[in-house]
Amino acid sequence: MSNHKIKILHLIKSLGRGGAEMLLPETLKVHDREQFDFHFAYFLPWKNQMVPAIEVLGSQVVCFKAKSNLQMFLRVREISRYVQEHQIDVIHSHLPWAGVIARLVGKNTGVPVVYTEHNKWERYNKITYWLNKLSFSWQDAAVAVSDDVQQSIRKNAGTNFEELFLPVVQQDNLNKKVQKPYLLNILNGVNTAHFVRDEQAGQQIRQDLGISANALVIGTVSVFRFQKRLDVWMEITADILKRVPEAHFIIVGDGPLKEELLAKRKALGIEERLHMPGLKTDVKPYFSAINIYMMSSIFEGLPIALLEAMSCGCAVISTKAGGVGEVVEDGKSGLLCEADDYMKLADYGVQLLQNKELRATLAAGARARVQADFSIDKMTKQLEELYLYLKEERG
DSSP states (O other): OOTTSEEEEEEESOOSSSHHHHHHHHHHHHSOTTTEEEEEEESOTTOOTTHHHHHTTTOEEEEOOOSSHHHHGGGHHHHHHHHHHTTOSEEEEESHHHHHHHHHHHHHHOOOEEEEEOSOGGGSOHHHHHHHHHHGGGSSEEEESSHHHHHHHHHHSOOOOEEOOSOOOSHHHHHOOOOSSEEEEOOOOBOTTTSOOOHHHHHHHHHHHTOOTTOOEEEEEOOOOGGGOHHHHHHHHHHHHHHOTTOEEEEEOOOTTHHHHHHHHHHHTOTTTEEEEEOOSOOHHHHHHOSEEEEOOSOOSOOHHHHHHHHTTOEEEEEOOTTHHHHSOBTTTEEEEOGGGTTHHHHHHHHHHHOHHHHHHHHHHHHHHHHHHOBHHHHHHHHHHHHHHHHHHHO
């Protein structure tokens, strides 16, 4: 491998099937590999579902094994050695605990650190919040995935930021001494060329789940965590089924609340209509089987699965949680309600199930929206500009 390439190390707690984790191989597909060489490091060895997707693209993945958040701190010296041995130019960390570790490694090695914030600070527990806050000024740049997330950083981080506008790789910027860390928005993106509706794959999923070809389906792809409020999602499902009993529903995913959610589905008596196929590496066929994508989250950053569903031409009904309201244009690419008014989603669901024309309009609007403003190509170009700027700045 030629020495002129700029070497980036992505550092993240796990490489499981969370939104931030799934984005890493997707961005790798479209990055300029002639100019950049990407390495990936993670801590939780049992959360490794994304490793094959990264390795098949020719990038190196290393696991600095840790069983807990606190054990991650014991890996700082080892990661610092890796950074020096592989001549890493920029460390790019994701999510708070990996962010704290990356800042310590940056202090040890003098390598610039970029941190992407995927969530609002108000939702972190106290230990996570304070570790993130106390170390936040040690990095070179912070990237927010939505305006909502950037506002949360400004409110909570206790740091004076220099706003950085892209493109930044210009001599006048390089000569200007400004206070760091930089703070900028780089909105999450989706590979709109890949996430295109595949009717044949969608029909195969329907056949596998025992759903007729002509049935209307509401679905979601989600980690089974509190913030997603899938228990509420199921209550909404039960309400819709009272009015549209022929509808079907799909939840793709897994997580810590699995048993609780299976019990909830049974208690609501909706087992025959709500299909839960588990964790899936390839979710595009499921988006292709879904007519309406529904989210009932109480908080979000800028959810990747939502962008993928929209790219696949799913009409959206959702709470206006976090960055969702920045992506979905109410009445154009979906229907939105306030997070506390989540049962309104049942009315939206019934409305779209019964109105083919509106459903088609919103589905087309969803696809057009991500193509225009949330392409992964735009996102990766902005990241590359930032990497170049930080490397040039360090000289």
